[in-house]
Structure formats: structure tokens, C-alpha cells
Amino acid sequence: MAASCRVCGKSIALNGKTAHGNIACEICDGCAAQVSGTSGRRVLLESIDAPVLLMQGNPRQVVTANKQAVALFGKKLPEIENHRGGQVFDCVHSFTEAGCGKDVNCEGCKIKDAIVDTFITANPHHGISAELSIKKANGTKTYVVRVSTEKLGDFALVRVERYDAEA
Numbered sequence: 001m002a003a004s005c006r007v008c009g010k011s012i013a014l015n016g017k018t019a020h021g022n023i024a025c026e027i028c029d030g031c032a033a034q035v036s037g038t039s040g041r042r043v044l045l046e047s048i049d050a051p052v053l054l055m056q057g058n059p060r061q062v063v064t065a066n067k068q069a070v071a072l073f074g075k076k077l078p079e080i081e082n083h084r085g086g087q088v089f090d091c092v093h094s095f096t097e098a099g100c101g102k103d104v105n106c107e108g109c110k111i112k113d114a115i116v117d118t119f120i121t122a123n124p125h126h127g128i129s130a131e132l133s134i135k136k137a138n139g140t141k142t143y144v145v146r147v148s149t150e151k152l153g154d155f156a157l158v159r160v161e162r163y164d165a166e167a
């Protein structure tokens with residue numbers, strides 16, 4: 001059985017390495033390795049048909065995001081790149097003095113824990129959801145945020161599967 005790489009179109013032997021898990025599953029090893037280069041990672045992220053953030057581990061922050069993520073968060077790329085995940089989500093706890101991931105309210109944040117664990121263990125996490133207080137121009141609302149995470153080289157992909165206010 002073979003599938004074609006979404007980036008370069010070459011066939012990927014599915015019975016060979018399936019190192020790229022769930023999020024980057026239709027991307028060949030060669031293209032996945034391009035994540036360390038600025039132009040290669042752009043093509044790679046845009047090939048994923050979902051809002052995706054590319055995160056680095058230390059300091060833990062968003063390196064960049066694809067267009068679907070930019071649209072989902074209603075931000076410009078410079079408001080996303082080099083920011084903490086919580087700042088991208090507009091989580092209220094990311095605006096405290098301690099900051100995203102360090103505030104006392106961040107203890108037990110499932111999304112933070114999943115991302116940290118993916119960096120430490122290289123294990124993916126699927127469908128991790130949390131209720132976050134999201135601060136928008138028109139006030140603060142509780143949002144349900146659901147993500148999946150996956151290690152890719154020295155980075156982690158964070159696919160945003162849900163980001164909406166509770167009904």
C-alpha cells in the first residue's frame with residue numbers, strides 16, 4: 001500500500017516508517033525533515049488541512065502557524081510567532097505577571113501538560129480538551145479548546161481541533 005506525500009507528491013511506503021503519526025501522516029520523511037528550515041516548514045504546515053501551530057521546546061513557544069490557524073485565531077502572523085501558546089489562544093492566564101504556563105492557574109492545564117509531555121517523551125496526544133477563559137475585545141468567555149500534539153524533529157505540531165465559546 002502506498003500514499004503520496006502531500007508536500008512533494010512522492011509515494012510513501014506505508015508499510016515502512018510511519019514516524020509522522022496522525023498530524024503529519026501524509027508527509028514523507030524527507031519533507032518532514034524540512035521542518036527545521038524556514039521555507040520548508042511553511043510548505044509543510046500549509047500541507048496539513050487543519051489549523052496547526054508549530055512549537056519549539058525551549059523556551060516553549062510558537063514558532064509559526066499555518067494560514068488556517070491564523071484565520072481561526074483572527075490574528076496576524078507576528079502576533080502568533082514567538083508567543084506562548086496561551087497568548088495565541090488569548091487565555092486570560094497568559095497575560096498574568098507569571099505568564100503562560102507559569103501562573104498558578106496553569107497548574108493542571110491539560111493542554112500545557114500535553115505539549116510539555118510531547119516534548120519530553122515524544123509521545124503524541126490526541127483530542128486533549130480544556131476549558132479556557134479566553135479574553136477577546138468584547139469580554140472574557142469560556143472556550144472549549146481541543147488539540148492534538150505530535151513531535152516532529154526538535155519541534156511539536158499542535159493541531160487545533162476545537163476553539164469555540166461554550167453554548
Ligand SMILES: [Zn+2]
Nearest residue numbers: 005008028031
Ligand atoms: Zn515529501
